[in-house]
Amino acid sequence: MNQVMDVLLKRKSIRAYEDREIEPEVKAQILHATLRAPTAGNQMLYSIVEVTDQTIKNTLAKTCDNQPFIARAPLVWLFLADYQRWFDYFLACGVEQACAEKGLPLRKPEEGDLFLACCDALIAAQQAVIAAESFGIGSCYIGDIMEQYETHRELFNLPKYVFPIALLCFGYLTQQQSERPQSPRFAEQFVVFENQYRRLSNPELEEMFRERQKLVFSGREYVEGSVNFGQLMYWRKFSADFSVEMSRSVRVILKEWLNT
Ligand SMILES: Cc1cc2nc3c(=O)[nH]c(=O)nc-3n(C[C@H](O)[C@H](O)[C@H](O)COP(=O)(O)O)c2cc1C
Numbered sequence: 270m271n272q273v274m275d276v277l278l279k280r281k282s283i284r285a286y287e288d289r290e291i292e293p294e295v296k297a298q299i300l301h302a303t304l305r306a307p308t309a310g311n312q313m314l315y316s317i318v319e320v321t322d323q324t325i326k327n328t329l330a331k332t333c334d335n336q337p338f339i340a341r342a343p344l345v346w347l348f349l350a351d352y353q354r355w356f357d358y359f360l361a362c363g364v365e366q367a368c369a370e371k372g373l374p375l376r377k378p379e380e381g382d383l384f385l386a387c388c389d390a391l392i393a394a395q396q397a398v399i400a401a402e403s404f405g406i407g408s409c410y411i412g413d414i415m416e417q418y419e420t421h422r423e424l425f426n427l428p429k430y431v432f433p434i435a436l437l438c439f440g441y442l443t444q445q446q447s448e449r450p451q452s453p454r455f456a457e458q459f460v461v462f463e464n465q466y467r468r469l470s471n472p473e474l475e476e477m478f479r480e481r482q483k484l485v486f487s488g489r490e491y492v493e494g495s496v497n498f499g500q501l502m503y504w505r506k507f508s509a510d511f512s513v514e515m516s517r518s519v520r521v522i523l524k525e526w527l528n529t
Contacts, residue, residue, distance in 0.1 A: 276403050281451045283407025284338045286440025291344050295404050299439075302400035306393040314352060314382075315390035318425055320345040325424060332420050333413035333436065334511040342438035344406075347414065348394045350386035352378040352430040378430050383526055390434045401439050407446060411436035413511060418518040432522055453480060 270278075291299075300317075308314065320326055323340070330340035339345065356378055368375045398408045414421065414436040421433050459469060459477040469477065482498040495501040506512060523529075 272403075276399060279451075280398070280402045281407075281449070282409040283440065283442050283446050284336075284409050284438075285443050285446050286338075286341060286343055286407070286438075287443055289343065289441050291406060291439060291441070295406070296344065299397055299400040299404070299406070303393050303397040306389075306396035308389045308392070309385045312355060313389065313393075314350065314355065314386035315393050316349045316351040316354070316431065317393070318347040318349065320347060328420075328424060329411075329414070329436065332417045332424075333411050334416060334514075336411065336413065338409075339411060339436070339438055342409075342440050344439035346394075346397065346437045346439070347425065347433060348390040348435040348437065349425075349427070350383060350390045350432040350434045352382050352386050353428045356430055377528070378526065380523075380527065383432060383523075387432065387434050394435045394437055397437060397439075405441065406439050407442045408437055408439045411438065413515070415522075416511060416514045416518045418521045429525055432526065453484070 303317070304313070320329065326340045326342070326345055329345070330337050333339060365375050394410070398410075401408050412435065414433045418433070421427065425433070427433065455477055459473065478498050485498055485501065486492055490496070492501050493505065495504060
């Protein structure tokens with residue numbers, strides 16, 4: 270197996286870190302690789318905020334659905350989908366005047382632009398994950414950064430066309446974390462199709478989730494009041510308070526972005 274495959278196949282999310290800083294030259298290399306990520310139209314529609322202030326890390330540990338390990342991560346990067354920089358540039362280049370002269374309305378960032386900027390930010394984030402992994406540095410995404418938009422907007426001074434899409438925590442692995450097994454994945458046949466999307470039948474869904482059901486329930490009749498894995502995940506994740514909050518928060522961002 271080549272070294273890249275080795276890094277890709279061995280990665281797992283790391284939520285407990287050695288109390289050890291990431292060396293500046295290593296961090297610089299991770300950043301350099303991050304900024305080499307593919308980007309739509311070579312526009313780099315993202316920004317990265319390195320969170321060094323412990324007070325801000327402590328706040329994030331609370332606002333991101335109470336995940337204390339965020340406060341203990343030696344390196345925390347916030348990935349922002351960013352159309353503000355480009356739109357400011359357009360305005361600085363006089364596009365408003367140019368549109369007026371042509372009798373055209375000024376186009377502002379819309380839904381498609383937001384999605385494209387999210388793609389850019391996430392692809393850059395994943396490049397950072399893999400670069401870090403290649404130095405033996407573990408990482409974990411925090412999707413809950415999409416919650417509590419009003420608080421995060423204030424905390425990071427975010428303008429209108431900047432959307433906090435992912436937070437990444439990095440650090441060297443503790444012994445216990447390096448020995449921990451990887452999480453399972455679904456079998457390929459349920460995820461990869463040829464030419465057309467195929468909706469799975471109930472028996473296929475049952476087969477797909479059989480391993481998870483067995484792993485979590487292991488002979489028990491109820492887990493957290495649920496009789497199967499689907500019900501458990503529905504209550505624990507899909508309809509949990511954090512999911513409801515994430516949707517509320519994203520609606521606020523969308524309203525702001527789309528001026529509705
Ligand atoms: C978009 C996204 C958001 C995530 N958010 C969180 C999070 O808020 N907290 C956390 O502990 N892990 C989070 N994770 C990590 C996942 O839980 C993890 O990737 C998954 O359980 C599979 O485990 P593995 O990465 O070790 O293979 C997130 C991962 C992704 C891709």
